[in-house]
Amino acid sequence: MPHLGHVHLKVRDIDDSVAFYTEVLGLDVTERHGRYAFLSFGDHHHDVALQEVAPDAQGPTDGVGLYHAAFEVADPEALSALHERLSGRGVAVSPVDHGISKALYFDDPSGNGLETYVDTRDDADEEWRGRNRPFEPADAIQ
Template identity: 30%
Template sequence: MATHFHKKPNTYVSHVQIKVSNLERSLEYYKNIIGFDVLEQTEKAAAFTTDGKTSILSIEQVDNALPLQRGQTGLYHFAILLPTRKDLGNFIQHISHLNVQIGAGDHHVSEAIYLYDPDGNGIEVYADRPEEQWIWNGNTVYMTTEPVNFRSLLNLADGHWNGLPKGTVMGHIHLSVSDLLKSEEFYTKALGFEVVTRYGSQALFISTGKYHHHIGLNTWESLGGSPSSEKSVGLKSYTLVLDNEEQAEKIKGHLKEMGHVVERFEGASKYGGHQEFSTIDPSGIRIVFTLDGE
């Protein structure tokens, strides 16, 4: 597995924070079905881990939460990257025993399983193919969606599922945005991402360091949409790791020049690092920036 895509100097997603309607129900789901361990838990929130030290996902209960509405901007899915193809085979074997409803896609660069948590938050669990097998045409990477070869994956499975393995990371986040052009300008000009794939005029995939994507952006269900209410389930924020202070200052400057608010953001280190500052993207999605990362 190529791990350098989720390390500095790349800008990558390290942590996702989700709002849920019932903490106990979501704890059970993320522990028993997805395979996380709990790093920390309070009355209204929990942080999940795979290595016992860092959290890549946290959930927070919103009382009397509003459900997700079609047409809103926010989370399309967050994507949990497993270290190996065998790990994906073991995950598939595990969820098949639980009769969980899934979707699947072979994207050539990766093989992916799709699920929804009890509140309808989208989740992808995937494994990358070796990067030498990815097909680049200049600065564009070939991605497609074809049926997953479940037999081939299950042939690798050994029946030893002990939850998400160490080395699991937050591979990427895919966002539902209201305006693709404004989003492209924001993520490339303000934050320094590069567009690596486009799906017509409705979706694009961006990365740093020639990954197939650290962030996906689409308007499939959210064109012209507004962000969901703070009282709704869904995405609360996601965290991007920056390389150094110089990059952080540069991004702050770009954000201010482009009219975006830059806020100081204090966060507990176990929630994905000591957070430095945050902003809101053009679709109303909160991004937290940290220098704490590998």
């Protein structure tokens, strides 16, 4: 069976985007060529490919298309630490408790939708039923 190989994102500024993905999400640059950068969590050549487009390129719309790319973190402490890094950069974050996960929704510097989450199915012992409640990320570690 196939598995997801990588996410390819178009960005307005390659340097800002590389800094964001390495400093906030902890990816490492494995290769870089002009307008392209390939970043990895370590197991593959790249998990995220970034392609620089024009600085005034049209951003994501409300129509059909990719809503967000999601990255799972290991535990609530990692989610809380990521929230602190995002807040430190002035990134607007929407924390959402889905019952089966706790998630942070935010945009990268080019407006690409991202989610980071911790799976809480073992703690919740439930199926997702459309739950979308706000939560305080600092409280996720308690």
